[in-house]
Amino acid sequence: MKHQKNIIAAIALILAIAGCKKYEQFPVDKVGIDKIFDPRDSAGTNAQKYLYGIYSVLKNGHNRVGGDYLDAASDDAVSSASSPSNIVTILSTGSYNSYNLPNEENLFGAYYAGIRQANEFVTHIDVVPVLAKYKGYSMKYVWKSEARLLRAYFYFELVKRYGGVPLMGNKVYTITNDLTLPRNSFDDCIKYIVSECDAVQDSLLTFPIADPEADSHRVTKGTALALKAKVLLYAASPLFNGGNIDASNPLTGYTDFQSSRWAAAANAAKDVIDLGTYSLVSEFKDVFLTQNNPEVLFIRQGDNSNSVESANGPVGFPGANGKGQTSPTQDLVNAFPMANGLPITNASSTYDINNPYNNRDPRLAKTILYNGAQWLNTQIQTFEGGLSKPNSSLQQTKTSYYMRKFMGNFEGTNNYTAHSTDWVIMRYSDILLGYAEALNEFEGPTTNVYNTLISIRKRAGINAGADNLYGLKAGITKDEMRTVIQNERRIELAFEENRYWDIRRWKLAENTMNQPRTGLSIVKAGTALNYNPVNVLTTKFVTPKMYLYPIPYDEVQKNPNMKQNPGW
Template sequence: MKNHKNIIAAIALIVAIAGCKKYEQTPVDKVDITHIFDPRDSAGVNAQKYLYGVYSVLRNGHNRVGGDYLDAAGDDAISSASGPSNIATILSTASYNSYTIPSDENLFGTYYAGIRQANEFINNIEVVPVLAKYNGYSMKYVWKSEARFLRAMFYFELIKRYGGVPLMGNHVYTISDDISLPRNSFDDCVKYIVSECDAIKDSLLVYPISDPNADSHRPTKGSAMALKARVLLYAASPLFNGGNIDAANNLTGYTNFDATRWAAAAAAAKDVIDLGTYSLLPNFKEVFLTQNNPEILFMRQGGNNTNVETSNGPVGFTAATGKGQTSPTQELVNAFPMANGLPIGDAASGYDSNNPYNNRDPRLTYSIMYNGAQWLNTQIQTFEGGQSKPNGSLQQTKTGYYMRKFMGNFENTNAYSSHSTDWLIMRYADLVLGYAEALNESEGPTTEVYNALISIRKRAGIEAGAGNLYGLTAGMTKEQMRTVIQNERRVELAFEESRYWDIRRWKLAETTMNQQRTGVSIAKVGSTLNYNPINVLTTKFDAPKMYLYPIPYDEVQKNPNMKQNPGW
């Protein structure tokens, strides 16, 4: 881990504050931590600004991986960009090692810097005499719980990438300290994150927040409970629970299988559901555009802009063109069922290969732009030589599809306009699906499992059908229901950095990623469209080592107690 002097963040803050002054009230070379955590600051102004710096460590997922979505490194999309330095392609073709893994996804040092900042806040906020209160707590204790929540979130981001990592507690190391720390076990890390979530949940804000315009970015009691549920879901999953890539290694997962871990994950998710304060927004598309809606469990603010459209929108429009950065795969398109909820491979589904996008799950239209879809007062043309598939050297779709999700309602406008681009780190639909998954694994396909899936499909706009099962089959086995849940997560959470991690925790990546990614080439002959499958990228996954990232090479070199992950 990197050493960071205590005053780095303080200097940055004071410089920012001093920038608003006409003169330097406190020479920068005299700044120390007491200027941030000031015993005379009854409003805690500087301390709160420091906490904002801890929030800034959170990642915004929109095109964050070298200009791509993380899903372009999985099986749901590929990058439209070309060249050997493309990060998403490097990740999806196993073209990295412990010292070349791209920095946009090698976040070991980033999250430890965040943990250090959080510890600085936790250790020093006590001296600030904050007068404001919330639910009987001094606001400084609410802030302290927020810092602990962020720290727990950073640890979760670490363990899902690396397995067990060193736990710092509240300690802030100085340059003279011995930092040759060993990694804690995966079990230790899970217990620590869960205990932190339990300890802080009652001293956080409660949803609905009284002033969402100011505080919607802050974690709530529900956020802490949802993080606990997510951590326990990952811990119960095959990669860590019985499928450890190094069976006797407690750093890379549990050394035994325990079915009660699934039950614990289900119970934690049910606790959030039972709060009764969160719900599915009736319109799927508006989840990502409507701020402060009851489906948001925790998010990172993104501002109002058109960045998603200009980066990922289709090419070929004069007033509102995009770069088409994200090319969804045919595999993802095929995962969306029909409007009756049946898979397209079901003979009773009504799927027509000559009109492949007709009568599909409405989430297909909300998530992906395909040939004939409405956009900017016209119909998208992704047939060869069409308006949005002109070929030549212009960057454009490589698969015949463009990403639609997260974009504004521009089907019937001529230009883009600013809208919310907040990144939803946790949302209620994800939690409901996690509940269904964990309950199915612990108890089988109970009525509650069915009801959870039905609630997601009903909101999506799938038809109720026979028995009001929304396309589900009655009497499924646990294994059949598992397959349905995994596919439901894929279509509901597309491009939300879910699938990339799901195929790892389910230990499916060695199958899904060791094959060709495909798209469609559409030939227009007169008024007839011919759909031809094409291979667009050969992806690769080296199992078992790639189920976890390598500990960065420099961390292992400078710390003799830092064990590397297997295979790296």
């Protein structure tokens, strides 16, 4: 059995290290558990490589769901691919069950593999006599804290998909152990994740990172506090806090409502703010292009390339080879206010239906490419028959829009060049918006709620206005402010894997996803443009059971104690 454990550990190490670009692989025939956690290795070289391999379990969200962004399964976009078996289309139309939930989102096994790797590390690292220290802590203790926080993050990813899941503690299970573990309650899981964040926060690296070239991908104290804030925000949200899809079922949420959960979420977000080390960068696009900036709290390391442009850039530019994979919806475009901060539906907004993209929130042009937008030294043409909507067999936009977010500054260049493609998992504006949301739910639209939203709108480039409210209305109700915050999250965090989960935790998916996704057919007549709304996809949210994924069929079959989620 010891030999078998060594083989399992060796394979896990090799696979993990292969996914981390900074480190060399070990020879297959020379790796065992005693080599990884070596009591003679005072530098902890092999153990550190194993730890860094755990980071490879993190998902890179760029086109990760069958070639699409997860947001293309929400109301913010559709896939430009024509196949009805497109994975995001399966998700957005509810065409899945416990047998066939697509692997890109059926991450039960993937995250438990990561949890096992973290447990291997936590269990064995103590034998390694690491001499290095960090702020008084043995470096191996810092590494152990990293593994624990990554494990906590993996549990969060499971809980937001499935509800309560089995908690493994630090135990590394083998085939001789009883693996018929029951699911822990949702409450147990939230408490465990939060307690892990609390336990490790002070023994992690702190931002700014001393050696960002080597360590920018590693979790920090800020990451721990941000994860705690995110977890508590989800736990306080309607889906889990008073809106449980199975009211008496502790696996699918709390069985009661407590407003204090909103207070806990607000306080956790405030802890991140009070660190005083994170801030909004002045240029919105730089969040994703400038590495190690003070808005980023947690990343999945990418490479330097133009892969985002190749997959999502507009078609019609010879040499650029964009595939236009992501078609943003008209619903998302309409969500962006005017430059004065007023919604386009407001009579005072100055919105012009014949010039729909003029004087809009600057984030629109930094998130979406629309007809007439500048790109590669020319103007985008998404009118029917235009350069980027040729109406040929070529894959192209279905909505008249292309995604622009995450791409380099190519408005005035002729070609794409390489840039950072790190996937930002958590950033400071997400925490600010979570703080505003939780505080509004607990206390109402206080001055702190207003000021938090103003800081985000000010960075976006919205005009202050005579009242310095950046388009916000004075004296609004809690319900009105909730709508404002939800829309602000939508436009600020578009395509960052938030909207898909937000409409679920707010229990809005049964409304937003049971209507067609829309775009425009723009017809050019001489110099005039006619903007015609079109339906491009009928999405479905069939029943409330879809607020949580089904536990994979195989897991339920092999474990009689693994209860399935309601309705599946």
